[in-house]
Amino acid sequence: MQCEGSNLLLGNSTSTSCNRTTCAYAGYMNQTILTVLVNDNTCPVSNSFAMKDSFRAFSWNVFLILILPLLSFHHIQ
DSSP: OBOTTSSOBTTOEEEOSSEEEEEEEEEEETTEEEEEEEEEEOSOOOSHHHHHHHHHHHHHHHHHHHHHHHHHHHHHO
16 A cells, blocks of 8 residues: 555655655545644654654644544444
């Protein structure tokens, strides 16, 4: 299963200098596996403000990954 808009397969990652992109599982709908591209900043944090921003971005990524299957399940019913 490949992530749309990329050449990444489900579970695979690619990295550049400070970014990592992962093809992640996002649920299924109508016998179709859903995927999502997750981008993470991998650069070292230089101060507490940057750390807060990084955590906020991570929180949104996790939230989106968790909510997509719930929305898909609701749509099926």
